[in-house]
Amino acid sequence: METKKDNWMNTTLESTEGLRPVALSEQLKSRLKNIPSEITVFEKTIPLSAVWLAAASIALLISVNVLAVRTIKKTKKQQETTIYSDYFSYIEQDL
Amino acid sequence: MESQEEINALKEGSQLAFNQLIDTFSSKVYNLSFNLLQNQEDAEDVTQEIFTTVFTSIQQFKGDSKLSTWIYRIAVNKCKEHFRKKSRKKRFGFTISIEQNDNAENLLKPHLEHPGIVLENKERASILFAAIEQLPENQKLAFSMHKLEGIPYEEIAVILETSLSSVESLIFRARQNLKQKLARYYDENER
Numbered sequence: 001m002e003t004k005k006d007n008w009m010n011t012t013l014e015s016t017e018g019l020r021p022v023a024l025s026e027q028l029k030s031r032l033k034n035i036p037s038e039i040t041v042f043e044k045t046i047p048l049s050a051v052w053l054a055a056a057s058i059a060l061l062i063s064v065n066v067l068a069v070r071t072i073k074k075t076k077k078q079q080e081t082t083i084y085s086d087y088f089s090y091i092e093q094d095l
Numbered sequence: 096m097e098s099q100e101e102i103n104a105l106k107e108g109s110q111l112a113f114n115q116l117i118d119t120f121s122s123k124v125y126n127l128s129f130n131l132l133q134n135q136e137d138a139e140d141v142t143q144e145i146f147t148t149v150f151t152s153i154q155q156f157k158g159d160s161k162l163s164t165w166i167y168r169i170a171v172n173k174c175k176e177h178f179r180k181k182s183r184k185k186r187f188g189f190t191i192s193i194e195q196n197d198n199a200e201n202l203l204k205p206h207l208e209h210p211g212i213v214l215e216n217k218e219r220a221s222i223l224f225a226a227i228e229q230l231p232e233n234q235k236l237a238f239s240m241h242k243l244e245g246i247p248y249e250e251i252a253v254i255l256e257t258s259l260s261s262v263e264s265l266i267f268r269a270r271q272n273l274k275q276k277l278a279r280y281y282d283e284n285e286r
Contacts, residue, residue, distance in 0.1 A: 008285060009277045013270070015219035016243055020211040021126045028125070028139050032117045032146050036110055039150060 097162050105153050113150065120163065121146070123244070124170050126211075130243045131174045131236065133207045133224055141177055145170045160253055167246070167254045171236055178232060203229070203280045226276040230269055237262050238269035 104112035124145055129138035148169050156165050205221035212220040227235055236255065240246040241262075246254070252262045 005278065005281050005285075008281055009274055012219040012223050012277055013273060015216040015223050016209075016212065017216075018213055019209070019243060020213075021122055022129055022209075022211050024122055024125050025139075028142065029117065029121060031143060032121055033114050035143070035147050035150050036108065036113050039147070040108075 099158075102153075102156065102158070102162060106156075116149070117146065120166055123163070124166060127167065127170055127240070127244055128174060130209075130239050132177060133228055137177060141170075141173050145173050148173070164250055164253050167240075167250075168256075171240075171254055174236070175232065202283075203276060222277070222280060223273070226273050226280070229276060230272055234265050234269035234272065237265035238273075241266055 101112055101115065105116060121142065125138060125142045128141045128145070129135065132138050132141060145166070149166055152169075156162065160168075203222060203225040205218075205225045207221055207224045208217060209220055209224065227239060230238065233255065237251055240251050240254070241248065248259055248262045248266075252259045255262065
């Protein structure tokens with residue numbers, strides 16, 4: 001025998017029977033229909049050459065920075081070596 | 096909207112063909128998104144994303160399946176992305192405490208007043224939607240597509256890129272899970 005609880009559960013599970021589709025707003029529909037022109041406008045306003053130019057500039061900027069960091073490190077190392085060799089030659093002279 | 100001519104026109108970027116596509120599929124796609132996401136604004140945003148993807152990727156449509164199935168697949172993937180974004184936000188949100196998680200996440204919080212439900216079923220449907228929202232992702236997708244959109248099992252299998260038996264099993268497990276959740280809700284609220 002179906003209990004009150006079973007009955008409640010079954011009716012709840014079937015409560016979406018006869019579900020009607022929700023109407024789309026006209027505003028959304030026109031937004032959707034505008035998709036092709038929006039994408040085309042974007043493609044037209046930003047030429048491919050400009051995109052490549054921007055990408056090349058970023059790549060150049062990164063390369064220059066990497067090069068600069070490497071040069072700074074190298075110079076520091078050289079300076080340290082010079083200081084050490086000066087110091088040791090000074091001690092050697094004293095002896 | 097399934098003929099080769101219309102599809103070719105879409106691939107050539109015809110505005111007329113795209114308008115026809117919107118007239119044919121926008122309601123179905125919006126309703127699927129609305130039923131899955133259970134929020135009007137999210138459904139509108141995701142519907143726009145879906146049709147943007149349809150427009151930009153139509154060249155990749157090879158005609159292996161029906162155009163509607165291909166569009167549904169994009170729709171389902173976009174909804175999945177949205178679920179993941181939402182759960183990421185929840186996971187990293189500061190408002191939810193660890194203590195709250197275990198109990199609060201299992202409670203059904205009816206929130207959706209679905210405009211397509213007949214008046215006498217509104218309250219119960221709201222509870223059912225809250226329970227559906229808590230189902231595991233694939234069960235939620237398969238159950239909603241079949242129960243709310245009336246999509247046949249065979250098409251759901253193609254959309255989810257799985258077998259027919261997997262879809263049957265997903266829907267069976269979804270029903271079992273829903274019954275458990277509803278039983279708990281009844282014990283806590285209706286008795």
